[in-house]
Every structure is written in structure tokens, then in C-alpha cells.
Amino acid sequence: MAAVSQVLKRSFSSSSPMAGAIKNVTVIGGGLMGSGIAQIAAAAGQKVVLVETNEKLLQGANSRINESLKRVAKKQFKENPSAGESFVQETMGRISGTTNPSEGAASADLIVEAIVENMGIKQKLFATLDEAAPKHTIFASNTSSLSITEIASQCQRKDKFGGLHFFNPVPVMKLLEVVRTNDTSDETYKKMMEWGQEVGKTCITCKDTPGFVVNRLLVPQLAEAIRMLERGDASPRDIDTAMKLGAGHPMGPFELADYVGHDTTKFIIDGWHEKMPENPLFKPSELLNKMVKEGKLGVKSGEGFYSYKKK
Ligand SMILES: CCCCCCC[C@H](O)CC(=O)SCCNC(=O)CCNC(=O)[C@H](O)C(C)(C)COP(=O)([O-])OP(=O)([O-])OC[C@H]1O[C@@H](n2cnc3c(N)ncnc32)[C@H](O)[C@@H]1OP(=O)([O-])[O-]
Numbered sequence: 001m002a003a004v005s006q007v008l009k010r011s012f013s014s015s016s017p018m019a020g021a022i023k024n025v026t027v028i029g030g031g032l033m034g035s036g037i038a039q040i041a042a043a044a045g046q047k048v049v050l051v052e053t054n055e056k057l058l059q060g061a062n063s064r065i066n067e068s069l070k071r072v073a074k075k076q077f078k079e080n081p082s083a084g085e086s087f088v089q090e091t092m093g094r095i096s097g098t099t100n101p102s103e104g105a106a107s108a109d110l111i112v113e114a115i116v117e118n119m120g121i122k123q124k125l126f127a128t129l130d131e132a133a134p135k136h137t138i139f140a141s142n143t144s145s146l147s148i149t150e151i152a153s154q155c156q157r158k159d160k161f162g163g164l165h166f167f168n169p170v171p172v173m174k175l176l177e178v179v180r181t182n183d184t185s186d187e188t189y190k191k192m193m194e195w196g197q198e199v200g201k202t203c204i205t206c207k208d209t210p211g212f213v214v215n216r217l218l219v220p221q222l223a224e225a226i227r228m229l230e231r232g233d234a235s236p237r238d239i240d241t242a243m244k245l246g247a248g249h250p251m252g253p254f255e256l257a258d259y260v261g262h263d264t265t266k267f268i269i270d271g272w273h274e275k276m277p278e279n280p281l282f283k284p285s286e287l288l289n290k291m292v293k294e295g296k297l298g299v300k301s302g303e304g305f306y307s308y309k310k311k
């Protein structure tokens, strides 16, 4: 992955932001989600700068993107593997990396943040970016559960701030939730919707409300599934099978919770319980808390409701 300084000198200096189009995207955070967002933007022909906290994590994001692009190319270019190889190379060529968020923001038309789900860290990052990014740059957070309005609270450009909530794995999941706050301008909202379509997603819109649409329905479903398990009504495997065959879900609630990570789910439930203590849907789960305490986080730790340890 080229260092952004070379790329900026080579390609951004000549380009000035076109009035409307989003052509230069900066993604902050190259983890599970950020690497996927960088990948689909580059695959759509946009110049992408990926910002991480250190070179090692940048390289990790680079290989994750490369691997994922190969899976996409294998499907999309089944009949023409060499075209598939060029697709991977050309897409990777549009992505540069840096560990300096201000440098990464310098030529962005859009900045998508996908860093750790922590309000203070997100707010601090966006306050820094507000100083460094051009005035026209739109800011968006990929947060699963936090308030976009609160994340934007320390920024001047509240009219150019929204939520772009992608789903895991980003290259596969077709949905993008485009979230506008009371301050998001119509022009910003329109550009976010257009960009979402350009990167191949079907966009829906909702207000800046906890969990937006999917998570607000998904988290209570998981919490209720855990309560079903705690009551001994059925096993995780049978509950998962029931939801896959009975409701057509690709994964059952326990498989999905293992896939996303129990620390993420616990963080969401705890945050919403604090905001809405009277809502029984978000009552914390003893079993989930115990699993997180024991480090049983799901796929990422090798064990959750199911075991993923290599035999
Ligand atoms: C419950 C708690 C909720 C709270 C947390 C909320 C978190 C967040 O805010 C919201 C979410 O994201 S919620 C989460 C929302 N997400 C969900 O609900 C996920 C639901 N689960 C699924 O959709 C499927 O189980 C998976 C796609 C995950 C795996 O599918 P599978 O069949 O078991 O296994 P497969 O065969 O490996 O993959 C199938 C095909 O996909 C392709 N591919 C896969 N990964 C790829 C990648 N990284 N790159 C490129 N391509 C990738 C692969 O090539 C293959 O293509 P082919 O044509 O067959 O060769």
C-alpha cells in the first residue's frame, strides 16, 4: 500500500473537489468494517485513503482487502481470471494508507469513520478532522449504536455530518442505513444517498435513533433468544435452525452474535439500557455478561455460543 504522501503528490494535487461528486474518500479505521468500506469505495473507482493507528494495522487491513477482493473477483470474473486479477490490482492501486488522520483528511470529499465504538474517541477524532479537512468534506460515522448527533457535537460542520451504517461483511451485505440528524443539510443527505448507491448498496433512511432500523430490531431479538436459552426453552442450535428455516435468516441469532462479537453486543445493550432503563428489551443479560467476562467473545476469540477452535 503506497504511503499517502506519494499518492497525494501524484494524484490529488491536480484534482480539486468537483462541486457535487464524491471522488476522494477517506476511511478512518481499517478493522473489520473500515477495510470493507475502503474496499467497496475503491472497487467503485474512487480514490481511497485508509487511516489506521500504526503501519502494522495498515498492512493487516491491506491483506484483508486483498483477500476479500480475490473472493469477489473469483465470482465476478469466473470466465476471465486475468480480468479478475486486473480488477484486484486496479482496486488495490486506488487505496493508499497513512497513520496521520489530518494528512488522510486533506483531500477528502467524504470521510467515513469506522473506529472503536467509543463516543469520546469518536468525538475527539472528528474534532481533529474538522480542523484538517476541506470545508466541503462530508463526515459520516459507521457506528452501530451511538447517536450521530452526539458524535458530531464537537464539530462545526453539523450540516455536513451524517451516519453511514454498513453491515458485516461489507462487501456482501447489500444494505446501507443513511442516517440524518436534525442538522444534516438536504445537500449532504442527497450526496450520502447517491454515494451509497455508487458503492453498490441499497440505501434506506432513518432518524438518528438508537440502533437506527436493523440493530434496533436485531439486538432485542438476540436478547430474547438468550432469555429463551436461560429459561431452558430450546438449545442455541435449535433456535438458530428455527430462525434460519422458519424466518429465512442467513444466520440464527446465536451464530450471528458469535460472528459480530459478544463484546460489541454487550456494549450496545449496556449503552441502550443506560439511555432507556425502563425498556425491558434492553435489560442486560447475565449469561452474555458472564461470557464476555470469561473472554468467550465468539468467532474472534475462538469460542462463543459455539466453538471455533481449529480441530
Ligand atoms: C446480533 C447482534 C447485533 C448487534 C451488533 C450489530 C453490528 C452491526 O452494527 C450490524 C451488523 O453488521 S449485523 C450483521 C449483519 N450481517 C449478517 O447478518 C450476516 C448474515 N450471514 C451471512 O450473510 C452469511 O452467513 C455470510 C455472508 C456471513 C457467510 O456466508 P456463508 O455462505 O456462510 O459462507 P461463505 O461461503 O464464506 O460466504 C458466502 C458468499 O459470500 C462471499 N463472502 C463472504 N464473506 C466475504 C468477504 N468478507 N468478502 C467477499 N466475499 C465474501 C463468499 O465469497 C461466498 O460467495 P460464493 O458465491 O458462495 O462463493
Ligand SMILES: NC(=O)c1ccc[n+]([C@@H]2O[C@H](COP(=O)([O-])OP(=O)(O)OC[C@H]3O[C@@H](n4cnc5c(N)ncnc54)[C@H](O)[C@@H]3O)[C@@H](O)[C@H]2O)c1
Pocket: 028, 029, 030, 031, 032, 033, 034, 051, 052, 053, 057, 101, 113, 114, 115, 116, 117, 118, 121, 125, 142, 143, 144, 145, 165, 166, 167, 168, 260, 264
Ligand atoms: N463489527 C460489526 O459487525 C459492525 C457492523 C457495523 C458497524 N460497526 C461499527 O463500526 C465501527 C468499527 O467496528 P469494527 O467491527 O470494524 O471494529 P474493529 O475493532 O475491527 O476496527 C476498529 C479499528 O479502528 C482502529 N482505530 C481505533 N481508533 C482509531 C483512531 N483514532 N484512528 C484510526 N484508527 C483507529 C483500530 O485500530 C481498529 O483497527 C464501530 O463503531 C462499530 O460499532 C461494526
